[in-house]
Amino acid sequence: MTTSSLLTDHYELTMLSAALRDGTADRRCVFEVFARRLPTGRRYGVVAGTGRLPSLIADFRFSEEDVAFLTERGVVDRATARWLAGYRFSGDIDGYAEGELFFPGSPILTVSGTFAECVALETLVLSVLNHDSAIAAAAARMVTAARGRSVIEMGSRRTHEEAAVAAARAAYLAGFAFTSNLEAGRRYGIPTTGTAAHAFTLLHDSEQAAFASQVAALGKQTTLLVDTYDIAQGIRNAIAVAGSDLRAVRIDSGDLSVLASESRALLDSLGATDTQIIVSGDLDEYAIAALAAEPVDAYGAGTAVVVGSGAPTAGLVYKLVEVDGRPVVKRSEHKATVGGRKTAVRRHKPTGTATEEVVVSLGAPAPEPHDRLLQRAFLRDGVPVPDLPTLHDSREHLRQCLISIPWEGLKLSAGDPAVPVTMLGGSA
Amino acid sequence: MTTSSLLTDHYELTMLSAALRDGTADRRCVFEVFARRLPTGRRYGVVAGTGRLPSLIADFRFSEEDVAFLTERGVVDRATARWLAGYRFSGDIDGYAEGELFFPGSPILTVSGTFAECVALETLVLSVLNHDSAIAAAAARMVTAARGRSVIEMGSRRTHEEAAVAAARAAYLAGFAFTSNLEAGRRYGIPTTGTAAHAFTLLHDSEQAAFASQVAALGKQTTLLVDTYDIAQGIRNAIAVAGSDLRAVRIDSGDLSVLASESRALLDSLGATDTQIIVSGDLDEYAIAALAAEPVDAYGAGTAVVVGSGAPTAGLVYKLVEVDGRPVVKRSEHKATVGGRKTAVRRHKPTGTATEEVVVSLGAPAPEPHDRLLQRAFLRDGVPVPDLPTLHDSREHLRQCLISIPWEGLKLSAGDPAVPVTMLGGSA
Numbered sequence: 001m002t003t004s005s006l007l008t009d010h011y012e013l014t015m016l017s018a019a020l021r022d023g024t025a026d027r028r029c030v031f032e033v034f035a036r037r038l039p040t041g042r043r044y045g046v047v048a049g050t051g052r053l054p055s056l057i058a059d060f061r062f063s064e065e066d067v068a069f070l071t072e073r074g075v076v077d078r079a080t081a082r083w084l085a086g087y088r089f090s091g092d093i094d095g096y097a098e099g100e101l102f103f104p105g106s107p108i109l110t111v112s113g114t115f116a117e118c119v120a121l122e123t124l125v126l127s128v129l130n131h132d133s134a135i136a137a138a139a140a141r142m143v144t145a146a147r148g149r150s151v152i153e154m155g156s157r158r159t160h161e162e163a164a165v166a167a168a169r170a171a172y173l174a175g176f177a178f179t180s181n182l183e184a185g186r187r188y189g190i191p192t193t194g195t196a197a198h199a200f201t202l203l204h205d206s207e208q209a210a211f212a213s214q215v216a217a218l219g220k221q222t223t224l225l226v227d228t229y230d231i232a233q234g235i236r237n238a239i240a241v242a243g244s245d246l247r248a249v250r251i252d253s254g255d256l257s258v259l260a261s262e263s264r265a266l267l268d269s270l271g272a273t274d275t276q277i278i279v280s281g282d283l284d285e286y287a288i289a290a291l292a293a294e295p296v297d298a299y300g301a302g303t304a305v306v307v308g309s310g311a312p313t314a315g316l317v318y319k320l321v322e323v324d325g326r327p328v329v330k331r332s333e334h335k336a337t338v339g340g341r342k343t344a345v346r347r348h349k350p351t352g353t354a355t356e357e358v359v360v361s362l363g364a365p366a367p368e369p370h371d372r373l374l375q376r377a378f379l380r381d382g383v384p385v386p387d388l389p390t391l392h393d394s395r396e397h398l399r400q401c402l403i404s405i406p407w408e409g410l411k412l413s414a415g416d417p418a419v420p421v422t423m424l425g426g427s428a
Numbered sequence: 429m430t431t432s433s434l435l436t437d438h439y440e441l442t443m444l445s446a447a448l449r450d451g452t453a454d455r456r457c458v459f460e461v462f463a464r465r466l467p468t469g470r471r472y473g474v475v476a477g478t479g480r481l482p483s484l485i486a487d488f489r490f491s492e493e494d495v496a497f498l499t500e501r502g503v504v505d506r507a508t509a510r511w512l513a514g515y516r517f518s519g520d521i522d523g524y525a526e527g528e529l530f531f532p533g534s535p536i537l538t539v540s541g542t543f544a545e546c547v548a549l550e551t552l553v554l555s556v557l558n559h560d561s562a563i564a565a566a567a568a569r570m571v572t573a574a575r576g577r578s579v580i581e582m583g584s585r586r587t588h589e590e591a592a593v594a595a596a597r598a599a600y601l602a603g604f605a606f607t608s609n610l611e612a613g614r615r616y617g618i619p620t621t622g623t624a625a626h627a628f629t630l631l632h633d634s635e636q637a638a639f640a641s642q643v644a645a646l647g648k649q650t651t652l653l654v655d656t657y658d659i660a661q662g663i664r665n666a667i668a669v670a671g672s673d674l675r676a677v678r679i680d681s682g683d684l685s686v687l688a689s690e691s692r693a694l695l696d697s698l699g700a701t702d703t704q705i706i707v708s709g710d711l712d713e714y715a716i717a718a719l720a721a722e723p724v725d726a727y728g729a730g731t732a733v734v735v736g737s738g739a740p741t742a743g744l745v746y747k748l749v750e751v752d753g754r755p756v757v758k759r760s761e762h763k764a765t766v767g768g769r770k771t772a773v774r775r776h777k778p779t780g781t782a783t784e785e786v787v788v789s790l791g792a793p794a795p796e797p798h799d800r801l802l803q804r805a806f807l808r809d810g811v812p813v814p815d816l817p818t819l820h821d822s823r824e825h826l827r828q829c830l831i832s833i834p835w836e837g838l839k840l841s842a843g844d845p846a847v848p849v850t851m852l853g854g855s856a
Binding site: 008011012018019069070164165182192203204216228229312318328330 | 432434435436437438439440441445446447457498503543550551555556558582587588591592593594608609610613614621624625626628630631640641642644646657658731734735736740748751756757758759
């Protein structure tokens, strides 16, 4: 997909027009991305999307066609049009690594440059981070609930066609094993999987014929979907066709906890003791957790993961916090914010358990043993820094971060943020 | 954006491989898109996305690069790869017009052709319809709640960057007056609007300086955001700078019902009796309804609309209902479905109020006066039919449909579907 500079809110360009005209466009600014709160009851957020952002920002340009549209529609005047035609972000971006946890107030991204070049990025930055972080947080809870069993992302059909690709990426980042989305496989190298839907069985003259065809095409290392008609008969048909070395059966409907036990017993009685059971069908983190004691080998998660399981957006905002070195902050009620560029560390016990996140405005926290600095460089002078983490690096980073938080932080029930944030200094 | 044939689930291509090998790939099939239920408590669904689909499907092709990826990854064998390289949907698509209402069981899209050509479209069709229909339904409720006042879509920052463009389209379809999303303006001709964020005020040395700059750049027919510091002072500054013929002020935080009244009184006392009040900040349909008695002129809706206000996906499924003229249906528990191609009409009282939707499998309802046939052609032999409705047509169609349902159907509270669906005949 090509980046479009018009994935932007109208007001960014009207602000830009006015600022170019009054001379404030070149003031040095710092914008910060943070969440005022986590979704209700959530104990952590997961930073996701920072792996997609650097190239999107480096490629953010207004084409001749873009500028012509904006001028014809009267969105910008001629001077602004000329400025946009030469747009190239030349500032710096720092932030939390992808896969890092965040809490209310964590300064997860810091964008520095002129007002003009930074303000134009608000929508793109927030769209990417709000979407991907919401999916990753929901997916991480499902992975925790699955207790080491594989989880497969199969939700593409329930979300926007391009959001589906980003959702597959965010779920993989969070520890999912596979996605059904082929474009996510191509674009990000994520392992893809899939075998058959009920339609394939219905297409054939009998369930046995469908199974025989699938095994002929894909071999016995496939998964047969056994719940189109009667599940017990479906399992018998599957083993009759494929033999006891069939890799897996999938059940997509019904009371999965009862069906998993019954199916395991039936498979075992047929000698198919190594044939795995994959369950799917409206699974969210709670449904997955409820199946922990059942003989399930893998979970397919669809709708719940791609819509963030009750929290479809991460609530991240992009706020101006510094102008020409002076901290600034909105003062009206209910939206208390600390101005100034922040430095953030996470403190840990000697055992490695995180105890606190300390965020300091216009300075840095006094170092303590077991501190971990949370911010890193993403772009310098508009150019992505070398050796940014890969998706696999970020996946491992999240895994380590989730090990480091207090155990209560992994509970699915509603609770406070797993790690408290202490905000120090610098209020404007 | 270019269509990608890889916006597809892996299992569609494994089914295709197996069907090509066993000779069932050319069986004539009918797939149907419908919802088993509406989101909890919702009284109607809104069909959206059918305006985007015809060209996406007509352009759905597997490029050389796509096919190479699928072959290298072992997703498909060589015979399937050759077949995909020549893929072009050559079947028919019929369905409910965009902007039409739907209820549980409404056959909103019917895809007919060979199994092979139809199965490959499942993910694309569902992604587009599930996303756009979810947004349109939430947006329609907000438009109803706004009782004739304008609603502006400004949620791009809270959803995936490309989903934001489709969301702006769906909200406009549902009656929103404007969007903030510039790409939606370019791609779909939707009116865009926007003026300034808090950052613009913070950038300047004073609120007055910011307002003066904005008015100098955009004129007095602009909206000044007055809640960066103190709202009453912000309004005084706005009128001092722009005069009493300022078009509007915007308030984005605080108790909007109190603030709207106070702001109206203050504006009036300053002689700015025609200056409008626009409110925004976490508005959903309930918050909009709660402001009905307040002196508000327009609403800005962000997060709630782009995430479907509690129902981020429409729950639509794509099911095989007919093979070579024979109705087929999945038989396992909890997912009762009627097989066979359906014909749907909505029945009305002589006054025009809808009373019932009648859906008949393998036949057509006996005609009654005031029936309206709900399905129309979208593609014939893979080609979009001429004169498909424009977005403006669809917007007007939805407006008429909402007038036609019983008044209870427009209530925001949880309730049954506004129009009952009677399903007749043809169960396999």
